[in-house]
Amino acid sequence: MRALSWMVLGLGGLCLLLGILALAGIAPVLYGGWLLTAGIAGLFAGWYLSLSAGMLESAGGGEQARLRLRRLSRLKYDLGAWFIMAPCAILFLFFIYDPLIESVRLSFFETKGMTTVRFVGFQNYRRMLIHPDFWPSVRNSFMYTFWSLAIGFMVPIVMSVIVNEMIIGKNLARTAIYLPVIVPGLATVVLWRFIFSAEASGGMNMLLAALGLPRTTYLSNPSIVIPIIVLTMTWRNAGSTTLIYLAGLQSIDPQHYEAAIIDGAGVWRRLIHITIPNIYNLARTLLILQIIAVFQIIYEPLVMTNGGPNNASVSMMQVVYRYAFERFDYSHATAMSVIIAVILLALTLVYNRIGKPSEAY
Amino acid sequence: MSTPNTMPGTRKRGAGRVSGKTDGLIRQYDLRKPPVAAAYTLMMIVAALAVALSVAPLIWTILGGFKTMQEFSRGVKTVGADGKNKWVMAFLPVSFSLDGYIETWRQTKFMRNYLNSLYAVLGCCASALLFNGLMAYGLSRLKPRGWRVADALVTGSLLLPGMINIVPLFINLTRLGLTRSFIPLWLGVGASAFTIILFKNFYDAMPSSLFEAARLDGCSNLQMFFRIVMPLSMPINMVVLIFTVNGAWSDFLLPYLLLNNSPSATVMVRLFEFRVATAGVTAIEVLRATVFSILPPIALFIIFQRQITSNVMASGMKG
Numbered sequence: 001m002r003a004l005s006w007m008v009l010g011l012g013g014l015c016l017l018l019g020i021l022a023l024a025g026i027a028p029v030l031y032g033g034w035l036l037t038a039g040i041a042g043l044f045a046g047w048y049l050s051l052s053a054g055m056l057e058s059a060g061g062g063e064q065a066r067l068r069l070r071r072l073s074r075l076k077y078d079l080g081a082w083f084i085m086a087p088c089a090i091l092f093l094f095f096i097y098d099p100l101i102e103s104v105r106l107s108f109f110e111t112k113g114m115t116t117v118r119f120v121g122f123q124n125y126r127r128m129l130i131h132p133d134f135w136p137s138v139r140n141s142f143m144y145t146f147w148s149l150a151i152g153f154m155v156p157i158v159m160s161v162i163v164n165e166m167i168i169g170k171n172l173a174r175t176a177i178y179l180p181v182i183v184p185g186l187a188t189v190v191l192w193r194f195i196f197s198a199e200a201s202g203g204m205n206m207l208l209a210a211l212g213l214p215r216t217t218y219l220s221n222p223s224i225v226i227p228i229i230v231l232t233m234t235w236r237n238a239g240s241t242t243l244i245y246l247a248g249l250q251s252i253d254p255q256h257y258e259a260a261i262i263d264g265a266g267v268w269r270r271l272i273h274i275t276i277p278n279i280y281n282l283a284r285t286l287l288i289l290q291i292i293a294v295f296q297i298i299y300e301p302l303v304m305t306n307g308g309p310n311n312a313s314v315s316m317m318q319v320v321y322r323y324a325f326e327r328f329d330y331s332h333a334t335a336m337s338v339i340i341a342v343i344l345l346a347l348t349l350v351y352n353r354i355g356k357p358s359e360a361y
Numbered sequence: 362m363s364t365p366n367t368m369p370g371t372r373k374r375g376a377g378r379v380s381g382k383t384d385g386l387i388r389q390y391d392l393r394k395p396p397v398a399a400a401y402t403l404m405m406i407v408a409a410l411a412v413a414l415s416v417a418p419l420i421w422t423i424l425g426g427f428k429t430m431q432e433f434s435r436g437v438k439t440v441g442a443d444g445k446n447k448w449v450m451a452f453l454p455v456s457f458s459l460d461g462y463i464e465t466w467r468q469t470k471f472m473r474n475y476l477n478s479l480y481a482v483l484g485c486c487a488s489a490l491l492f493n494g495l496m497a498y499g500l501s502r503l504k505p506r507g508w509r510v511a512d513a514l515v516t517g518s519l520l521l522p523g524m525i526n527i528v529p530l531f532i533n534l535t536r537l538g539l540t541r542s543f544i545p546l547w548l549g550v551g552a553s554a555f556t557i558i559l560f561k562n563f564y565d566a567m568p569s570s571l572f573e574a575a576r577l578d579g580c581s582n583l584q585m586f587f588r589i590v591m592p593l594s595m596p597i598n599m600v601v602l603i604f605t606v607n608g609a610w611s612d613f614l615l616p617y618l619l620l621n622n623s624p625s626a627t628v629m630v631r632l633f634e635f636r637v638a639t640a641g642v643t644a645i646e647v648l649r650a651t652v653f654s655i656l657p658p659i660a661l662f663i664i665f666q667r668q669i670t671s672n673v674m675a676s677g678m679k680g
Contacts, residue, residue, distance in 0.1 A: 084503065114532050203418070320524075
């Protein structure tokens, strides 16, 4: 028992060491993250086994032994519980945290296919900055964010206030507005590409023709391509946000309104002084979530315009996609992802600094 | 984010029917004032427009699928007032025969993609219930020493930009030889913080006496999960299943990277392959394939409409 526990403990430690070395890029080990995980698990298992061994040897009796037994049963409970949580925790490590670390690591290496060649410091980043796709994509990502806030931020707020005031057809309105959310994202993108097609068969052009207007181009016009893509995103996403605001509106205490009515406040004043302040914090949270989501836009430009015309709609995530899955240049792709992550982190920090949540209303 | 203190919709409806509008921002007597009444009418018109706008693109697509290729791209040939032939685009198709849809279904062999998607969806459901359920159970009930670490792992993932991971994840999966396999899609669902939080909130509200009784009867932790927690959390299981089915059906980037150009392409992967002309499909076929890909989620939504909308509201998070 003792020997076994030492063996497991040693193996775990070795795995851990190799994992750390592999992640640091020193040892030529195939896959560091798994070793790291296995190492931690091995250490735990070894610790557990050695303690059980200790218990078997010292189960003689007396106060000391009883205390030890109690501690041991607590340990057994903890390990059992962790055993239940471990599968999911490993999945989190594998699907989220390990790729995150790998992403940062790869961005500092020269890669050839999927193997790292050598450490190059910030060279990938420097080369990123002078790439012709880079600055258009940065500008566009900010433009997407700007337009999505300009077009899309108020829509769910207005819609939720309206739907909340409906007496008849409320359920129908709620269902219809949520319907686009349930449609698969890629399908909506393909669908909107048909609607904004420059051909006579495009939905918008059919509408123009029905009104007696000449047909026009949409997605190949560099000055309106981003607002149009943002319109389709708003169509798709407004429904879920509307429902969240609706929940916020329904949780407002009706007594607030009654008190305001007794004080003689009109509808407009009630809206400004009760409704809006009550959903202010929710709006704040949803604003930053929207910024984070839109900044990572990829499907829409990828499918609707492929970044065109002339990079007028290419987004930063799409540049990652181009590098990684069209040119198989993983080091530049990860450098780009890291830049996106840093920009988002900076945006979130700045945002939390400038607009503190309002406490009083 | 807050949970509403009443069940969405219940209070409202009861009050509304009895004596006009006695709740919310605008009350019945406000409507006697002409400006308020005008504003209220305007609001209802906006609501009607929003409903129409939400549904119109979907209806346009479904109607378009009924047309023939020529009808779709050029219109219908009609004789104009001056006696010349004219091509006219109509919103409604000439006939509502399903032949076009059936032909596309056969020609693109879409059945296979449907089956692949079904396969992916079923595995994802199992994974979501098992992995996320167990994790939430641990976080909510077992709370071993150090559970806050796991909690931080879960909630921390909500803060990370979701797309950043895709490149190294793809590399890792390729190294492990898991491309052209559904396993990563299934397991990937297990790392969903959203589902875990849904489960955890539900488990937190279960009475502890249940667990104490079961423990006295000699139930182990795992038995407790499968014999007590799971059967008692059918409502939340249902919600998680609905969201997982929809998410797995709609998931695209990782499935595309793993399954493109393989016989196990899911519906979304196939649809993405159709976007380029080299896929050898006509515009009308792409349009019909789009309809195929949106019908199952819409059917699901129509059946479970009330559960979906009220749960998006109650959880206060994006689904």
